[in-house]
Amino acid sequence: MNKIIVIGGIHHNTLGVVRSLGKAGLTDNIILLNVSLDNSFVGKSKYVRKENVYKVQDEKDIVDKVYCIAITQKEKPVIICCGDSIISVIDDAYDFLVPYCILPTAGEQSRISHFLDKEIQCTLAEKCGLKVPLHFLLRDRNKLDLTKLPYPCIVKPMSSIVGQKSDIVICSSKKDLENYLSDKKSCLHLEEYIVKTIEFQLIGCSLEQKIIIPGYTIIIRQPNNTNTGYLKYLPIQDGVVPVTLIEKVEKFIREIGYKGLFSVEFIRDAVGNDYFLEINMRNDGNAYCVQCAGVNLPNIWYKYAANPQAEIEESVVFERPIYLMPEFNDIRNIFKVGVMQWMRECFTADTHTIFDKCDLAPFFYALYSKVKRKIVG
Numbered sequence: 001m002n003k004i005i006v007i008g009g010i011h012h013n014t015l016g017v018v019r020s021l022g023k024a025g026l027t028d029n030i031i032l033l034n035v036s037l038d039n040s041f042v043g044k045s046k047y048v049r050k051e052n053v054y055k056v057q058d059e060k061d062i063v064d065k066v067y068c069i070a071i072t073q074k075e076k077p078v079i080i081c082c083g084d085s086i087i088s089v090i091d092d093a094y095d096f097l098v099p100y101c102i103l104p105t106a107g108e109q110s111r112i113s114h115f116l117d118k119e120i121q122c123t124l125a126e127k128c129g130l131k132v133p134l135h136f137l138l139r140d141r142n143k144l145d146l147t148k149l150p151y152p153c154i155v156k157p158m159s160s161i162v163g164q165k166s167d168i169v170i171c172s173s174k175k176d177l178e179n180y181l182s183d184k185k186s187c188l189h190l191e192e193y194i195v196k197t198i199e200f201q202l203i204g205c206s207l208e209q210k211i212i213i214p215g216y217t218i219i220i221r222q223p224n225n226t227n228t229g230y231l232k233y234l235p236i237q238d239g240v241v242p243v244t245l246i247e248k249v250e251k252f253i254r255e256i257g258y259k260g261l262f263s264v265e266f267i268r269d270a271v272g273n274d275y276f277l278e279i280n281m282r283n284d285g286n287a288y289c290v291q292c293a294g295v296n297l298p299n300i301w302y303k304y305a306a307n308p309q310a311e312i313e314e315s316v317v318f319e320r321p322i323y324l325m326p327e328f329n330d331i332r333n334i335f336k337v338g339v340m341q342w343m344r345e346c347f348t349a350d351t352h353t354i355f356d357k358c359d360l361a362p363f364f365y366a367l368y369s370k371v372k373r374k375i376v377g
Contacts, residue, residue, distance in 0.1 A: 002075045002102070002306040005066060007033045007090070008082030008283075010040040012228070012326070012353035015362055016288030017080055017298050022047025022359075023291065024299040031069060031077065035059060035086065041354070041369065044361040059085050063093040070100035078102045078305040080261065080298060081282040084160040088113045102305040104260025104281065112281050115256050116159045118189040121278055128252040130245075130276040134192035138181075146174050152193040155180060160278075162186065194275055196267035200241065201227060202249060203263045203287050205297045207304045207312070211250045214295040214316045216241050217286050221337070223329055226285075227265065228353065230330050230345060233289040233322040245274055252279070261301050263287070285353075286324065292351040293318040325349035328366065 004021055008014025014034070021030050022045065031052045034040045043053040056065050070077055079101050081087040087104060090097065094109035106112045115121055122132045137158075138144055152172040170193060171177040181188075199222070204213035215235045223229040234240065249264050256279075263284035265277040283298065290297050295316050303310060325346050334342040346352075355363040 001029060002302075003029050003031050003073055003077040004080060004302055005031045005033055005069060005077045005101070006080050006082065007035065007062060007066070007086050008042070009035045010038060010042060011082065011285070012288070013082040013283060013285040015042045015045060015354065016285075016291070017082060017283050018042060018045050018047050019356060019359060020288065020291040020296050020298040021302065024296050024302075026299070026302070033062070033065060033069070035062065035083070039365075039369075041362040041366040044365045046359050046361065059089045062086065062089050063097065066090070066097060067100060070097070075306075076100060076102050078302050079104065080301065083282060084116060084280065087282040088116060088161045105258070106281070107257040111257065113161075115258075115279070115281070116161055118156060118158055118278060122276070124255055125252055125276040128255060129248045130252060131273055132191075132276050133194050136190040138188040138190055146177055149174070149177070149190065150192045151177075153177065154191050154193050156189045156191070158187045158189050160280075194267055194269050197270055198268045199227065199266070200268070201263050201265050201284070201286065202236075202241070202246075203233075203284050203290050203297070205261050205301050205304075206253050206259050207300075208259065208308055210312070211253055212295075212297070212300065212312075212316050213246060213249070214290060214318060215293065217289065217324075221330065221333060223326070226329070228285045228326050228329065230326065230333075230349075231286065231289070231324050233286075233293055233324065235293075235318050235320075237317070242274075256281075261287070261297055288353070289322050289324040289351055292324070293322045322351065323349045324351050324353070326353040327355055328353070328370065 006017050018030060027047045030048045032043060032048045033054045035056055037055050037057050054065060056062055081090055090103060091112040092110050094103060097103060119137045122135050126132050134150060152170050154170055156168050169180055171180055199219050201217045202213050213236055215233050217231045217233050219229045219231045221230040258281055261283045263280045266274050268274050296314060300312055300314055327346060354366050
């Protein structure tokens with residue numbers, strides 16, 4: 001039976017994949033590769049055996065470690081990636097690894113990495129009929145007339161593998177933009193700032209002939225520099241996300257040729273226009289709420305990858321909203337929201353990013369680590 005190598009950092013994204021696979025009865029098949037030498041709360045999960053936890057110092061060591069693990073297996077292990085830089089490293093070594101592993105793919109080496117470029121994503125999205133905010137590529141600031149840009153504007157790294165969400169800034173004027181650019185040397189992606197009424201995300205899995213998108217998330221409480229806030233996950237059939245938008249997203253994914261877990265992010269303006277922001281071609285940090293709705297996307301990907309001819313028997317439909325609380329991140333809002341209200345939301349949430357009553361060790365280890373850091377400094 002094929003093993004599954006889950007590659008990720010010390011993050012709830014990685015933990016969500018391990019738990020999803022474990023709850024599908026695959027504990028004996030999970031191999032965790034943590035991209036950190038530190039002790040990880042992910043590795044404390046009851047769904048992964050201690051002897052199946054491996055560590056590497058950083059992304060450059062991933063390929064060698066995956067190869068060393070894979071060659072010891074009787075059957076090719078299935079790879080699940082939990083970060084943009086991780087999927088890029090794996091994709092750039094596709095030709096080397098594919099004889100030994102079953103990988104997420106866009107059909108050829110480095111094609112996924114190619115489409116991590118936001119400018120390339122936006123160009124293809126527009127070709128597929130998706131609305132995209134007015135955008136500009138900034139390679140040489142001297143060749144772009146900053147007076148002609150729409151303000152406010154958003155400045156982003158060209159690719160998530162060379163920057164973080166914390167690098168995203170809103171510039172309200174030409175002066176703000178000039179100040180921000182004064183010490184920046186890398187290529188940047190500039191786009192029109194859209195006043196949003198909602199931000200939503202389609203989380204799914206792309207197979208050979210089928211793209212599964214069971215629902216969408218809406219952020220209830222917007223966090224800083226991430227989209228993992230207090231949110232609700234709703235069924236796609238409720239009509240809030242137009243069928244035509246889903247069809248365009250499916251066309252977009254097929255144009256890339258991508259097979260694997262994914263998420264696609266949008267914002268909606270005051271008149272109902274939906275604007276494409278980006279696609280993430282790996283497991284999404286919010287994806288555990290999909291499993292809690294009864295649709296186990298990591299297990300679906302694993303079953304398909306191990307046997308593409310097999311019928312997907314899992315239900316991909318759910319009916320009621322699922323609320324996800326990122327307890328360690330959102331607790332900073334406790335006084336803003338009100339202590340009693342926040343506690344009510346936390347205790348009534350269907351799921352949390354770290355806490356799980358069936359798998360408590362990661363929560364208590366994460367709590368211990370945070371308290372220790374506060375004390376030690």
